[in-house]
Amino acid sequence: MEKVGLEKHTSKQFDADLEDVRELVLAMGGLVEQQIADAVRALITGEGGLGEDVVRGDREVNRMELEIDEECTRILARRAPQAGDLRLVIAIAKTITDLERIGDEAEKIGRMATQLASYDRPKSAFRQIEVLGRHVREMLRDALDAFARLDSEAAVSVAQADTEVDREYEGVVRQCITYMMEDPRTIRHMLDVLWAVKALERIGDHSTNIGEYVVYFVEGKDVRHIGLEAMEKEVANSPRRRNKPE
Template sequence: MEHEKTQIERHTSKQFDVELEDVREQVLTMGGLVEQQIANGVKALIDGDSALGEDVARSDYKINTMEVAIDEACTKILARRQPQAGDLRLVLAIAKTITDLERIGDEAEKIGRMAVHLAGKDRPPSAFRQISQLGGHVRQMVRDSLDAFARMDTEAALAVAQHDAEVDREYEGVMRQCITFMMEDPRTIKHMLDVMWSVKALERIGDHATNISEYVVYLVGGRDVRHLSIEELEKEAARAISPRTGQ
Protein backbone atom coordinates (compact mmCIF):
# COMPACT_ATOMS: atom_id res chain seq x y z
CA MET A 1 0.00 0.00 0.00
CA GLU A 2 2.87 2.35 0.78
CA HIS A 3 4.23 1.66 -2.67
CA GLU A 4 0.89 2.63 -4.22
CA LYS A 5 0.77 5.77 -2.10
CA THR A 6 4.18 6.69 -3.43
CA GLN A 7 2.94 6.15 -6.97
CA ILE A 8 0.23 8.73 -6.42
CA GLU A 9 2.63 11.30 -5.01
CA ARG A 10 5.62 10.82 -7.28
CA HIS A 11 5.92 9.44 -10.82
CA THR A 12 8.81 8.79 -13.14
CA SER A 13 7.00 10.83 -15.76
CA LYS A 14 6.96 14.48 -14.75
CA GLN A 15 4.39 15.19 -17.44
CA PHE A 16 2.10 12.61 -15.89
CA ASP A 17 2.50 14.41 -12.56
CA VAL A 18 1.52 17.67 -14.23
CA GLU A 19 -1.54 16.12 -15.86
CA LEU A 20 -2.78 14.56 -12.63
CA GLU A 21 -2.21 17.73 -10.62
CA ASP A 22 -4.00 19.82 -13.25
CA VAL A 23 -7.06 17.56 -13.17
CA ARG A 24 -7.05 17.52 -9.38
CA GLU A 25 -6.96 21.33 -9.31
CA GLN A 26 -9.86 21.45 -11.75
CA VAL A 27 -11.89 19.25 -9.41
CA LEU A 28 -11.22 21.58 -6.49
CA THR A 29 -12.15 24.61 -8.63
CA MET A 30 -15.40 22.90 -9.61
CA GLY A 31 -16.01 22.13 -5.95
CA GLY A 32 -15.55 25.79 -5.04
CA LEU A 33 -18.14 26.81 -7.62
CA VAL A 34 -20.56 24.18 -6.31
CA GLU A 35 -20.09 25.47 -2.75
CA GLN A 36 -20.94 28.99 -3.90
CA GLN A 37 -24.04 27.73 -5.70
CA ILE A 38 -25.25 26.10 -2.49
CA ALA A 39 -24.62 29.26 -0.47
CA ASN A 40 -26.39 31.48 -3.01
CA GLY A 41 -29.31 29.08 -3.40
CA VAL A 42 -29.93 28.92 0.34
CA LYS A 43 -29.54 32.69 0.71
CA ALA A 44 -32.04 33.26 -2.12
CA LEU A 45 -34.49 30.89 -0.45
CA ILE A 46 -34.16 32.42 3.02
CA ASP A 47 -34.23 36.05 1.85
CA GLY A 48 -36.91 35.60 -0.82
CA ASP A 49 -34.45 36.93 -3.40
CA SER A 50 -35.87 35.90 -6.78
CA ALA A 51 -33.05 37.57 -8.75
CA LEU A 52 -30.39 35.59 -6.87
CA GLY A 53 -32.45 32.43 -7.25
CA GLU A 54 -32.63 32.97 -11.01
CA ASP A 55 -28.88 33.52 -11.13
CA VAL A 56 -28.26 30.21 -9.32
CA ALA A 57 -30.55 28.36 -11.71
CA ARG A 58 -28.97 29.95 -14.80
CA SER A 59 -25.40 29.33 -13.60
CA ASP A 60 -25.76 25.55 -13.43
CA TYR A 61 -24.38 25.25 -16.96
CA LYS A 62 -20.96 26.33 -15.66
CA ILE A 63 -20.79 23.27 -13.42
CA ASN A 64 -21.98 21.02 -16.24
CA THR A 65 -19.29 22.42 -18.54
CA MET A 66 -16.58 21.77 -15.97
CA GLU A 67 -17.76 18.19 -15.46
CA VAL A 68 -17.52 17.50 -19.20
CA ALA A 69 -14.03 19.04 -19.43
CA ILE A 70 -12.66 17.09 -16.45
CA ASP A 71 -14.25 13.86 -17.64
CA GLU A 72 -12.59 14.30 -21.03
CA ALA A 73 -9.24 14.91 -19.31
CA CYS A 74 -9.65 11.70 -17.29
CA THR A 75 -10.49 9.75 -20.45
CA LYS A 76 -7.34 11.04 -22.17
CA ILE A 77 -5.20 10.09 -19.16
CA LEU A 78 -6.62 6.58 -19.15
CA ALA A 79 -6.01 6.21 -22.89
CA ARG A 80 -2.50 7.71 -22.98
CA ARG A 81 -1.01 6.65 -19.66
CA GLN A 82 -2.85 3.42 -18.84
CA PRO A 83 -2.31 4.09 -15.12
CA GLN A 84 -1.99 1.26 -12.62
CA ALA A 85 -2.82 0.72 -8.95
CA GLY A 86 -2.97 3.98 -6.97
CA ASP A 87 -2.81 6.17 -10.07
CA LEU A 88 -5.74 4.34 -11.63
CA ARG A 89 -7.76 4.72 -8.43
CA LEU A 90 -7.00 8.43 -8.40
CA VAL A 91 -8.36 8.91 -11.92
CA LEU A 92 -11.44 6.79 -11.14
CA ALA A 93 -12.04 8.67 -7.87
CA ILE A 94 -11.87 11.97 -9.75
CA ALA A 95 -14.39 10.72 -12.33
CA LYS A 96 -16.78 9.65 -9.58
CA THR A 97 -16.27 12.86 -7.58
CA ILE A 98 -17.16 15.17 -10.47
CA THR A 99 -20.35 13.19 -11.08
CA ASP A 100 -21.43 13.86 -7.51
CA LEU A 101 -20.39 17.50 -7.76
CA GLU A 102 -22.50 17.89 -10.90
CA ARG A 103 -25.47 16.37 -9.08
CA ILE A 104 -24.93 18.72 -6.15
CA GLY A 105 -25.06 21.54 -8.70
CA ASP A 106 -28.39 20.18 -9.94
CA GLU A 107 -29.75 20.22 -6.38
CA ALA A 108 -28.55 23.81 -5.91
CA GLU A 109 -30.32 24.70 -9.15
CA LYS A 110 -33.56 23.24 -7.74
CA ILE A 111 -33.17 25.35 -4.62
CA GLY A 112 -32.66 28.44 -6.79
CA ARG A 113 -35.85 27.69 -8.74
CA MET A 114 -37.81 27.08 -5.56
CA ALA A 115 -36.50 30.40 -4.21
CA VAL A 116 -38.04 32.12 -7.24
CA HIS A 117 -41.38 30.37 -6.65
CA LEU A 118 -41.38 31.28 -2.97
CA ALA A 119 -40.35 34.93 -3.34
CA GLY A 120 -43.01 37.11 -1.75
CA LYS A 121 -44.71 34.20 0.06
CA ASP A 122 -45.11 33.97 3.83
CA ARG A 123 -41.96 32.62 5.44
CA PRO A 124 -42.43 30.77 8.78
CA PRO A 125 -39.43 32.09 10.76
CA SER A 126 -38.74 28.90 12.72
CA ALA A 127 -38.76 26.68 9.63
CA PHE A 128 -36.53 29.01 7.66
CA ARG A 129 -34.06 29.30 10.53
CA GLN A 130 -33.76 25.53 10.49
CA ILE A 131 -33.33 25.53 6.71
CA SER A 132 -30.54 28.09 7.03
CA GLN A 133 -28.81 25.88 9.59
CA LEU A 134 -29.26 22.77 7.44
CA GLY A 135 -27.90 24.62 4.41
CA GLY A 136 -24.82 25.66 6.35
CA HIS A 137 -24.21 22.11 7.48
CA VAL A 138 -24.44 20.51 4.05
CA ARG A 139 -22.23 23.20 2.54
CA GLN A 140 -19.65 22.43 5.22
CA MET A 141 -19.92 18.73 4.40
CA VAL A 142 -19.14 19.48 0.77
CA ARG A 143 -16.18 21.64 1.76
CA ASP A 144 -14.83 19.04 4.17
CA SER A 145 -15.20 16.20 1.67
CA LEU A 146 -13.24 18.18 -0.92
CA ASP A 147 -10.60 19.03 1.67
CA ALA A 148 -10.31 15.33 2.49
CA PHE A 149 -9.97 14.61 -1.22
CA ALA A 150 -7.26 17.25 -1.65
CA ARG A 151 -5.23 15.85 1.26
CA MET A 152 -6.18 12.17 0.76
CA ASP A 153 -7.21 12.23 4.42
CA THR A 154 -9.34 9.21 5.36
CA GLU A 155 -9.96 10.46 8.91
CA ALA A 156 -11.44 13.71 7.59
CA ALA A 157 -13.45 11.72 5.04
CA LEU A 158 -14.85 9.51 7.79
CA ALA A 159 -15.89 12.60 9.78
CA VAL A 160 -17.96 13.78 6.79
CA ALA A 161 -19.75 10.43 6.55
CA GLN A 162 -20.46 10.48 10.29
CA HIS A 163 -21.89 14.01 10.02
CA ASP A 164 -24.50 12.85 7.50
CA ALA A 165 -26.60 11.29 10.28
CA GLU A 166 -26.94 14.72 11.95
CA VAL A 167 -28.00 16.27 8.64
CA ASP A 168 -30.63 13.56 8.23
CA ARG A 169 -32.04 14.37 11.68
CA GLU A 170 -32.21 18.08 10.84
CA TYR A 171 -33.91 17.28 7.55
CA GLU A 172 -36.55 15.18 9.27
CA GLY A 173 -37.16 17.96 11.81
CA VAL A 174 -37.78 20.58 9.12
CA MET A 175 -40.05 18.23 7.19
CA ARG A 176 -42.16 17.56 10.29
CA GLN A 177 -42.49 21.27 10.86
CA CYS A 178 -43.58 21.85 7.26
CA ILE A 179 -46.24 19.16 7.58
CA THR A 180 -47.50 20.80 10.78
CA PHE A 181 -47.86 24.16 9.00
CA MET A 182 -49.86 22.54 6.20
CA MET A 183 -52.16 20.76 8.65
CA GLU A 184 -52.79 23.97 10.59
CA ASP A 185 -53.45 26.06 7.48
CA PRO A 186 -54.24 24.18 4.23
CA ARG A 187 -53.77 27.43 2.29
CA THR A 188 -50.02 27.04 2.84
CA ILE A 189 -49.85 23.61 1.19
CA LYS A 190 -48.72 24.78 -2.26
CA HIS A 191 -45.80 26.89 -1.18
CA MET A 192 -44.85 24.61 1.72
CA LEU A 193 -44.45 21.81 -0.82
CA ASP A 194 -41.91 24.02 -2.58
CA VAL A 195 -40.13 24.47 0.75
CA MET A 196 -40.09 20.71 1.25
CA TRP A 197 -38.59 20.17 -2.21
CA SER A 198 -35.82 22.59 -1.27
CA VAL A 199 -35.17 20.83 2.02
CA LYS A 200 -35.03 17.48 0.24
CA ALA A 201 -32.47 18.96 -2.17
CA LEU A 202 -30.29 19.94 0.80
CA GLU A 203 -30.54 16.45 2.25
CA ARG A 204 -29.45 15.00 -1.11
CA ILE A 205 -26.45 17.35 -1.17
CA GLY A 206 -25.37 15.81 2.14
CA ASP A 207 -25.64 12.35 0.58
CA HIS A 208 -23.47 13.37 -2.37
CA ALA A 209 -20.85 14.86 -0.02
CA THR A 210 -20.81 11.54 1.81
CA ASN A 211 -20.24 9.77 -1.51
CA ILE A 212 -17.21 11.96 -2.18
CA SER A 213 -15.80 11.13 1.25
CA GLU A 214 -16.21 7.42 0.49
CA TYR A 215 -14.20 7.85 -2.72
CA VAL A 216 -11.35 9.19 -0.57
CA VAL A 217 -11.34 6.00 1.49
CA TYR A 218 -11.40 4.00 -1.75
CA LEU A 219 -8.54 6.08 -3.17
CA VAL A 220 -6.29 5.56 -0.18
CA GLY A 221 -7.37 2.09 0.91
CA GLY A 222 -8.16 0.45 -2.41
CA ARG A 223 -11.57 -0.95 -1.48
CA ASP A 224 -15.00 0.21 -2.67
CA VAL A 225 -16.77 1.24 0.54
CA ARG A 226 -20.09 2.36 -0.88
CA HIS A 227 -23.15 0.95 0.90
CA LEU A 228 -21.16 0.07 4.03
CA SER A 229 -22.47 1.03 7.47
CA ILE A 230 -20.69 3.75 9.43
CA GLU A 231 -19.12 1.07 11.64
CA GLU A 232 -17.78 -0.81 8.61
CA LEU A 233 -16.57 2.45 7.06
CA GLU A 234 -14.70 3.28 10.26
CA LYS A 235 -12.87 -0.04 10.04
CA GLU A 236 -11.95 0.53 6.39
CA ALA A 237 -10.71 4.04 7.14
CA ALA A 238 -8.55 2.71 9.97
CA ARG A 239 -7.17 0.00 7.69
CA ALA A 240 -6.31 2.62 5.05
CA ILE A 241 -4.54 4.79 7.63
CA SER A 242 -2.43 1.98 9.15
CA PRO A 243 0.06 1.49 6.26
CA ARG A 244 0.84 5.20 6.28
CA THR A 245 1.27 5.55 10.03
CA GLY A 246 3.11 2.35 10.72
CA GLN A 247 0.33 1.03 12.98
Protein backbone atom coordinates in the same frame (compact mmCIF):
# COMPACT_ATOMS: atom_id res chain seq x y z
CA MET B 1 -0.81 21.69 -3.58
CA GLU B 2 0.97 19.05 -1.55
CA LYS B 3 0.88 15.70 -3.32
CA VAL B 4 -0.03 13.58 -0.32
CA GLY B 5 -0.26 9.91 -1.24
CA LEU B 6 0.54 10.43 -4.93
CA GLU B 7 3.33 8.46 -6.52
CA LYS B 8 6.17 10.25 -8.31
CA HIS B 9 6.64 9.27 -11.93
CA THR B 10 9.54 9.37 -14.31
CA SER B 11 7.35 11.53 -16.52
CA LYS B 12 6.97 14.95 -14.94
CA GLN B 13 4.19 15.63 -17.40
CA PHE B 14 2.20 12.72 -15.95
CA ASP B 15 2.55 14.24 -12.47
CA ALA B 16 1.47 17.61 -13.88
CA ASP B 17 -1.55 16.06 -15.63
CA LEU B 18 -2.73 14.40 -12.40
CA GLU B 19 -2.21 17.56 -10.39
CA ASP B 20 -4.00 19.72 -12.96
CA VAL B 21 -7.07 17.52 -12.96
CA ARG B 22 -7.18 17.51 -9.17
CA GLU B 23 -7.03 21.30 -9.18
CA LEU B 24 -9.93 21.39 -11.64
CA VAL B 25 -11.99 19.17 -9.33
CA LEU B 26 -11.38 21.51 -6.40
CA ALA B 27 -12.30 24.53 -8.54
CA MET B 28 -15.52 22.82 -9.57
CA GLY B 29 -16.19 21.99 -5.92
CA GLY B 30 -15.70 25.62 -4.93
CA LEU B 31 -18.19 26.73 -7.58
CA VAL B 32 -20.75 24.17 -6.41
CA GLU B 33 -20.30 25.22 -2.79
CA GLN B 34 -21.06 28.83 -3.78
CA GLN B 35 -24.12 27.64 -5.69
CA ILE B 36 -25.43 26.02 -2.50
CA ALA B 37 -24.78 29.16 -0.45
CA ASP B 38 -26.56 31.39 -2.96
CA ALA B 39 -29.49 28.99 -3.38
CA VAL B 40 -30.11 28.73 0.37
CA ARG B 41 -29.80 32.49 0.79
CA ALA B 42 -32.31 33.05 -2.01
CA LEU B 43 -34.73 30.62 -0.40
CA ILE B 44 -34.39 32.13 3.07
CA THR B 45 -34.56 35.78 2.07
CA GLY B 46 -36.89 35.60 -0.92
CA GLU B 47 -34.30 36.99 -3.36
CA GLY B 48 -35.83 35.68 -6.57
CA GLY B 49 -33.09 37.26 -8.71
CA LEU B 50 -30.41 35.39 -6.79
CA GLY B 51 -32.33 32.16 -7.32
CA GLU B 52 -32.30 32.85 -11.06
CA ASP B 53 -28.53 33.41 -10.90
CA VAL B 54 -28.14 29.96 -9.34
CA VAL B 55 -30.20 28.39 -12.12
CA ARG B 56 -28.04 30.08 -14.77
CA GLY B 57 -24.85 29.14 -12.92
CA ASP B 58 -25.59 25.45 -13.28
CA ARG B 59 -24.45 25.67 -16.91
CA GLU B 60 -20.90 26.41 -15.73
CA VAL B 61 -21.00 23.45 -13.33
CA ASN B 62 -22.02 21.21 -16.23
CA ARG B 63 -19.29 22.65 -18.44
CA MET B 64 -16.65 21.94 -15.82
CA GLU B 65 -17.85 18.36 -15.43
CA LEU B 66 -17.42 17.79 -19.17
CA GLU B 67 -13.97 19.41 -19.17
CA ILE B 68 -12.70 17.27 -16.28
CA ASP B 69 -14.23 14.12 -17.74
CA GLU B 70 -12.40 14.77 -21.00
CA GLU B 71 -9.13 15.24 -19.09
CA CYS B 72 -9.65 11.93 -17.32
CA THR B 73 -10.28 10.22 -20.66
CA ARG B 74 -7.05 11.71 -22.06
CA ILE B 75 -5.05 10.48 -19.06
CA LEU B 76 -6.49 6.98 -19.44
CA ALA B 77 -5.74 6.93 -23.17
CA ARG B 78 -2.23 8.42 -23.02
CA ARG B 79 -0.86 7.08 -19.75
CA ALA B 80 -2.71 3.79 -19.17
CA PRO B 81 -2.37 4.36 -15.39
CA GLN B 82 -2.01 1.43 -13.04
CA ALA B 83 -2.82 0.72 -9.38
CA GLY B 84 -3.12 3.91 -7.31
CA ASP B 85 -3.02 6.21 -10.32
CA LEU B 86 -5.91 4.34 -11.90
CA ARG B 87 -7.88 4.50 -8.66
CA LEU B 88 -7.28 8.25 -8.53
CA VAL B 89 -8.64 8.79 -12.03
CA ILE B 90 -11.67 6.62 -11.24
CA ALA B 91 -12.25 8.49 -7.97
CA ILE B 92 -12.06 11.82 -9.81
CA ALA B 93 -14.54 10.68 -12.45
CA LYS B 94 -16.99 9.60 -9.76
CA THR B 95 -16.43 12.74 -7.69
CA ILE B 96 -17.29 15.11 -10.53
CA THR B 97 -20.49 13.16 -11.17
CA ASP B 98 -21.56 13.78 -7.60
CA LEU B 99 -20.48 17.43 -7.79
CA GLU B 100 -22.60 17.86 -10.92
CA ARG B 101 -25.56 16.31 -9.10
CA ILE B 102 -25.03 18.62 -6.16
CA GLY B 103 -25.11 21.46 -8.66
CA ASP B 104 -28.44 20.11 -9.94
CA GLU B 105 -29.82 20.07 -6.39
CA ALA B 106 -28.66 23.67 -5.88
CA GLU B 107 -30.35 24.62 -9.15
CA LYS B 108 -33.55 23.00 -7.90
CA ILE B 109 -33.40 25.08 -4.72
CA GLY B 110 -32.76 28.18 -6.82
CA ARG B 111 -35.88 27.46 -8.88
CA MET B 112 -37.96 26.92 -5.76
CA ALA B 113 -36.59 30.15 -4.28
CA THR B 114 -37.65 32.07 -7.38
CA GLN B 115 -41.16 30.62 -7.25
CA LEU B 116 -41.50 31.30 -3.52
CA ALA B 117 -40.05 34.82 -3.56
CA SER B 118 -43.40 36.54 -2.94
CA TYR B 119 -44.63 34.22 -0.17
CA ASP B 120 -44.39 34.72 3.59
CA ARG B 121 -41.78 32.62 5.38
CA PRO B 122 -42.46 30.76 8.65
CA LYS B 123 -39.54 31.91 10.77
CA SER B 124 -39.08 28.70 12.77
CA ALA B 125 -38.93 26.39 9.75
CA PHE B 126 -36.74 28.73 7.73
CA ARG B 127 -34.27 29.14 10.59
CA GLN B 128 -33.89 25.37 10.59
CA ILE B 129 -33.45 25.38 6.81
CA GLU B 130 -30.67 27.93 7.19
CA VAL B 131 -28.92 25.67 9.72
CA LEU B 132 -29.39 22.63 7.49
CA GLY B 133 -28.00 24.53 4.50
CA ARG B 134 -24.94 25.58 6.48
CA HIS B 135 -24.28 22.02 7.60
CA VAL B 136 -24.49 20.49 4.12
CA ARG B 137 -22.11 23.18 2.86
CA GLU B 138 -19.70 22.24 5.63
CA MET B 139 -20.04 18.58 4.64
CA LEU B 140 -19.15 19.38 1.04
CA ARG B 141 -16.25 21.59 2.12
CA ASP B 142 -14.91 18.84 4.39
CA ALA B 143 -15.29 16.25 1.64
CA LEU B 144 -13.32 18.44 -0.76
CA ASP B 145 -10.69 19.04 1.91
CA ALA B 146 -10.38 15.27 2.42
CA PHE B 147 -10.01 14.94 -1.35
CA ALA B 148 -7.35 17.67 -1.50
CA ARG B 149 -5.32 16.10 1.35
CA LEU B 150 -6.16 12.50 0.40
CA ASP B 151 -7.20 11.95 4.01
CA SER B 152 -9.38 8.88 4.55
CA GLU B 153 -9.99 9.67 8.23
CA ALA B 154 -11.37 13.09 7.31
CA ALA B 155 -13.52 11.37 4.69
CA VAL B 156 -15.05 9.14 7.39
CA SER B 157 -15.90 12.27 9.38
CA VAL B 158 -17.97 13.48 6.43
CA ALA B 159 -20.04 10.30 6.52
CA GLN B 160 -20.47 10.70 10.26
CA ALA B 161 -21.79 14.24 9.79
CA ASP B 162 -24.49 12.97 7.44
CA THR B 163 -26.30 11.39 10.40
CA GLU B 164 -26.85 14.82 11.96
CA VAL B 165 -27.92 16.27 8.61
CA ASP B 166 -30.58 13.55 8.31
CA ARG B 167 -31.88 14.42 11.78
CA GLU B 168 -32.05 18.10 10.89
CA TYR B 169 -33.86 17.29 7.67
CA GLU B 170 -36.50 15.32 9.55
CA GLY B 171 -36.91 18.23 11.97
CA VAL B 172 -37.54 20.71 9.15
CA VAL B 173 -40.07 18.35 7.56
CA ARG B 174 -41.98 18.15 10.84
CA GLN B 175 -41.97 21.96 11.11
CA CYS B 176 -43.31 22.34 7.57
CA ILE B 177 -46.06 19.75 8.12
CA THR B 178 -47.11 21.53 11.32
CA TYR B 179 -47.26 24.84 9.45
CA MET B 180 -49.47 23.30 6.74
CA MET B 181 -51.80 21.79 9.31
CA GLU B 182 -52.18 25.12 11.06
CA ASP B 183 -52.89 26.98 7.80
CA PRO B 184 -54.02 24.75 4.89
CA ARG B 185 -53.79 27.74 2.52
CA THR B 186 -50.01 27.36 2.67
CA ILE B 187 -49.93 23.73 1.55
CA ARG B 188 -49.08 24.39 -2.09
CA HIS B 189 -46.03 26.57 -1.54
CA MET B 190 -44.88 24.65 1.54
CA LEU B 191 -44.68 21.55 -0.62
CA ASP B 192 -42.22 23.50 -2.78
CA VAL B 193 -40.25 24.28 0.38
CA LEU B 194 -40.17 20.56 1.20
CA TRP B 195 -38.75 19.83 -2.27
CA ALA B 196 -35.98 22.35 -1.61
CA VAL B 197 -35.28 20.84 1.81
CA LYS B 198 -35.09 17.36 0.29
CA ALA B 199 -32.53 18.74 -2.17
CA LEU B 200 -30.38 19.85 0.78
CA GLU B 201 -30.59 16.39 2.31
CA ARG B 202 -29.49 14.88 -1.01
CA ILE B 203 -26.49 17.22 -1.10
CA GLY B 204 -25.41 15.65 2.18
CA ASP B 205 -25.69 12.20 0.58
CA HIS B 206 -23.60 13.24 -2.42
CA SER B 207 -20.94 14.75 -0.13
CA THR B 208 -20.79 11.43 1.71
CA ASN B 209 -20.25 9.72 -1.65
CA ILE B 210 -17.26 11.97 -2.34
CA GLY B 211 -15.80 10.96 1.02
CA GLU B 212 -16.24 7.30 0.07
CA TYR B 213 -14.28 7.87 -3.15
CA VAL B 214 -11.42 9.33 -1.08
CA VAL B 215 -11.38 6.16 1.03
CA TYR B 216 -11.42 4.08 -2.15
CA PHE B 217 -8.36 5.87 -3.53
CA VAL B 218 -6.35 6.07 -0.32
CA GLU B 219 -7.16 2.66 1.15
CA GLY B 220 -7.97 0.69 -1.98
CA LYS B 221 -11.29 -0.32 -0.39
CA ASP B 222 -14.74 0.16 -1.89
CA VAL B 223 -16.81 1.27 1.11
CA ARG B 224 -20.03 2.08 -0.71
CA HIS B 225 -23.16 0.47 0.73
CA ILE B 226 -21.39 -1.14 3.70
CA GLY B 227 -22.68 1.27 6.34
CA LEU B 228 -20.96 3.86 8.50
CA GLU B 229 -19.75 1.50 11.21
CA ALA B 230 -18.09 -0.83 8.71
CA MET B 231 -16.54 2.15 6.90
CA GLU B 232 -15.06 3.40 10.18
CA LYS B 233 -13.55 -0.02 10.87
CA GLU B 234 -12.04 -0.31 7.38
CA VAL B 235 -10.19 2.97 7.81
CA ALA B 236 -9.25 2.40 11.46
CA ASN B 237 -7.77 -1.02 10.66
CA SER B 238 -6.03 -0.05 7.43
CA PRO B 239 -2.30 -0.89 7.09
CA ARG B 240 -1.56 2.79 6.42
CA ARG B 241 -3.00 3.76 9.81
CA ARG B 242 -1.31 0.89 11.70
CA ASN B 243 2.05 1.80 10.18
CA LYS B 244 1.63 5.52 10.86
CA PRO B 245 4.35 6.80 13.23
CA GLU B 246 3.15 8.01 16.64
